Amino acid sequence: MSSSPARPSLGLVQVLFCGAMVVTLSMGIRHGFGLWLQPITQEQGWSRQTFSFAIAIQNLAWGVIGVFAGMLADKLGAFRVLLIGAVCYALGLAGMALSPTPLLFTLTAGVLIGAAQAGTTYAVVYGVIGRQIAPERRSWAMGVAASAGSFGQFLMVPIEGQLISRLGWHTALIVLAMMVLVIVPLAFGLREPRSSAAATVPREQTVVRAVAEAFRYPSFGFLMAGYFVCGFQLAFIGVHMPSYLRDKGLGPEVASYALALVGLFNVFGSYLAGMLGQRFAKRKILAVIYLGRAIAIALFIGLPISPLSTYVFAAVLGFLWLSTVPTTNALVAQIFGVAHLSMLSGFVFLSHQVGSFLGIWLGGYLYDSTGSYDILWYIAIALGVFAALINLPVRESAIARPIAQPA
Structure with missing residues (x-):
């Protein structure tokens, strides 16, 4: 059977506060x-x-890069990965402000910041939570961390909008580059003793065996497919909705407030998903979330666009925004244990990011080709229904390992 942590070496409040603040910023x-x-x-x-x-x-x-960041975090602890990620984030934001060509912009805003996010977001932080918090509170704790990310959106998006309008987009990015370095002192609060992972989580598998086991297990594939849809929907809406609203004649402040509402309501949605995950079947929670997104999107594009309809849509979508994160990651820990949690969560998140890539790039490509985002909205609806169905067959029980696999 999968192993679970025995005696945590970091306090619950310390892990949740530092982890939540890191996710809030990142x-x-x-x-x-x-x-x-x-x-x-x-x-x-x-x-x-x-x-x-x-x-x-x-x-x-x-x-x-998140897969490899997860491997390093599982082996060496989250502290070093967070430090590297914070520095890369600051350099990427500064480079984003100073890039004169599309190639340099892609290398800084794309590759460098992507690497930074791999080392400063959920997979790394959830690895610490999985090792340091007891299984009976793990889903709740992951919900708290996801809520922090949502609060970060509610807090930071209006700030970013104000920075752009008051300082210009160049200076605004430099200011953010300095702000993100606050992750460095927070990383010390997630610094696990070197013996922590080895002492609390016996490693019955090598990395290769853990990966092979997960990819042979159908439920892991179902979770990856659902997370692909999550990435597609969230990335498309997060990046392109501000321009979509301006194309519809709404002012830029509507987009800022809408994205902030997404973050505000997801504070409650993520926390509730974590709480419900302790009591109900997580696969059913995921199915409801994805189906709810599909319905919300269909109503939004089917009704006349106005500030009020946008704010209502943002609130509903926000309630469902990152609520998949604690539920999906708690399922990975529940099925496979926590010894390789950051790495396996990294693989699931890779699927999420492939979906994100397609959602963002197709949004720009189809808009430039057709002058409209309509096709992407329809795809997002269809994928939501697909994700609801694909999560229902997930088996939630811990995977059986009758014979120990020595590392």
Whole structure:
């Protein structure tokens, strides 16, 4: 059977506070990137596809590098990974402000910030939570961390909007680069003793065996497929909705408030998902979330667009926004144990980021080709129904390992 932690070496409050603050900064900043689409493309004379491609590469780099960041965090602890990630984040934001060409913009806003997010977001933080918090409180704790990411969006998106309007987009990015370095002192609060992982989580498998076991297990594939849809929907809406609303004649402040509402209501949605995950079948929770998204999107594009309809849509969608995160990651821990949790969560998140890449890039490509986002909205609805169905067959019981597999 899968192993579970025995005696945590870090306090519950310490882990939750530091982990939540790290996620607040890292996720809060990246949720506002859609606000930079029009200022940057208009001043630089680039197409929306150029900006979209760079942010799509960011999501793809985040997913690919996240697997290796998870491996390092499982083996060496989250502390070192968080330090490297924070420095990369600051350099990427500064480079994003100073890039004169699409290639340099893609390398900084795309590759470098993607690598930074791999080392400062959920997979790394959830690894610490999985090792340091008892199984009976793990889903709840992951919900708290996801809620922090949502609060970061609620807090940071309006701040980013104000920074752009008051300082200009160049200076605003430099200010954010300095702010993200606050992750460095917070990382010390997640520094596990070197013996912590080895002492609390016996490693019955090598990395290769853990990966092979997961990819042979159908439920892991179902979770990856659902997370692909999650990434597609969230990335498309987060990056392109501000421009979609401006195309419909609404002012830029509507988009800022809408994205902030997404973050505010997801504080409650993520926390509730974590709580419900302790009591009900997580696969059913995921199915309800994805189906709810599909219905919300269909109503939003089917009704006349106004500030009120946008705010209602943002609130409903926000309630369902990151609520998949604690539920999916808690399922991975529940099925496979926590010894390789950051790495396996990294693989699931890679699928999420492939979906993010397609959602962002296709949004820019189809808009430049057709002058409309309509096709992407329809795809997002269909994928929501698909994700609801694909999560229902997931088996939630811990995987049986009758014979120990020595490392």
